[in-house]
Amino acid sequence: MTTHEKPEEKGDLSRRDFLGLLAKGAACAGAVAAAGSAIGAVKAVSGKRAFQQNEQQFVEAVNNPPKVPGYNWNDHQWAMGIDTTRCIGCLRCMEACKMENSVQMDANHYRTWVERYVYLEGSNTALVDSQSDPKNIENAGSETKFRFDNRYKGMKVDKAFFVAKLCNQCEHPSCVQVCPTGATFKAKDGVVLIDTTYCIGCQYCIQACPYGARSFNESRGTAEKCNWCYHRITKGLNPACVEVCPTGSRIFGDRNDPNSPISQFIRNNHVQVLKPEMGNAPNVFYKGTDKEVV
């Protein structure tokens, strides 16, 4: 496992500190530099940028999951909202997710990502790209410097917006339907989880997900996807991406609580879901999407 490195201190503390800094917006530039060189730092064993779990910590977390005594999954119905009118495409959510969940630090494994839609003047269709576009990576100089390039500079743009994507934690998840072992399942609180000790790595779920939300971790031999930072939400915290979003374009909460941010978001806005024709009934609700959004 090359993308994980030895931590210099307790992983939890450093992660929380790191996210706290991001939330305050105080150290964004520093964090970008830190994340940006994460792959380069793989070779160094100094453990200076120890935001991600190393392999031992992962194994420990899988074999001995933390107990959350006060949590009852029957009491919650988690949901997320994405206000595309507020997203500025800073991609701090992507970075926070990669760090928080030890996602592979390359350009083809993501638990969340942001798409940029641009209508040029006179065009009826949008040009779409995400951070993993080779041009963006070339411009940033690294797969882990999360930023968009400035390719539309000097062009006449009619309309442009960003759309954040992540696992939709569907009511009728295709991935759960096709899993041959039941390693992926829907929890009572609405989150679709993966038992990485039981997954056989057939990747049928990756094929079945209409939203491209699943990826395959080659070194672990199992499927991966967003679980809304289940380790955080069960402790009453927000998912990392929600926590770091500087504009509040990601809204998270419990639909069982009528006053939760998500309940208010759904009540006060006209919301849509992605690809409703698939019949998956997603639990991520979008405000301000567009016909071009895929």
Add this chain to the structure above:
Amino acid sequence: MEHVFEHVTPYVGYVYPNETDFAWSQLIVIYPYITGLVAGAFVVSSLHHVFHIKSFAPISRFALLTALCFMIFAPSPLLFHLGQPTRAFNALITPHWSSAMAAFGYVAGFYVCLLLLETWFAFRADIVAMSKTRTGIMGTVYRVLTLGSDDVSPRSLEIDHRIARILAMIGIPSACGLHGYVGFVFGSLKTREWWSSDLMPVIFLLSAVASGVGLLIVLYVIVSKFRKTPIVDETMRGLLYVLFTGITIVMVIEGLELLEIFYKAREGVEMVRELIEGPIWAGMAIQWAMSIFVLVVTSALLVFDVHGERLVKWLFLCGLSIMIGVLAMRWNVVIGGQELSKTMKGLLTFYPEIFGRESLFVVGVISICPYAMLWLVTKLLPPWGEDREPANSTLKVDKMA
């Protein structure tokens, strides 16, 4: 993984970032291909055992062994592909029945058992005979293979025949089920426009039969040349009828499927057109060129009532062509389906690895294994006995055609 970005599947347009890591590689191409060969070989074997079509008697037992050897290796591409192959039995121990894939272990296991049983009954008389004549290690092997039953009285052989026939009868729906099921694994995924089709199981099944017949033609001709034995004209004619029927229906249904996609012209149909013109054009060209070649040649062989050496030569070419064509078709389905992005706004181009766990090298090795095993098994159980079919229960296949 330092330079992982270089391994990303190149693409045009917009694809979801996770799609650039290609999930199902060429191993998943040969999995339906190998099971398809099984289905075809088994159907030919059954045409003799069940329907007593005399033309297939000379190759019926050989077809059975072919089906067995290929079936034993059918799951191996899947095992090489799994991220956690040691957990493969999880799907058998705790199958999640809403998954099409959960049934694979049961379907494949049942089918292997059926083939083993049928082979044993079909070869029992020979095994008993050899256990009495052979000495040394091979004598012991044959004695073990008799499973303690060395009764070769006419009544006992009659029972053998009847059981083998019943097993073959069960085997026909099983072979169809096995391959229709493989088509369902792909066709039931609503996510991918290129796969999501009700016709997929039928296409898989019929192309499977066609490719299996092609394999038998090729093997029969090659083996006969090596053994310097005459190639039975009636058998070749029988194989010609089956191949002609198979290729005709397959081409019609595949044509209908393409027509439906373009006639319905749902969102993203331009991308489907670009997929056919772009990443899989070579595969589509091979598939259709081979299919048309086989259709034209088999039609001509029927129209001009060709027999003898010319029939052997042309049918051999048809057999090879259909095997290549169906392999190309599997590639177009499995790889093509993933090359068409779920966004319907982009296309990926898959480049196979040469060496590694999921590489062309492994595909080559797995593809050779069934042939090697078949060679060994025919040494152990020679299938080329004289035509042992009673003459009164035959059915003239050319009169049916």
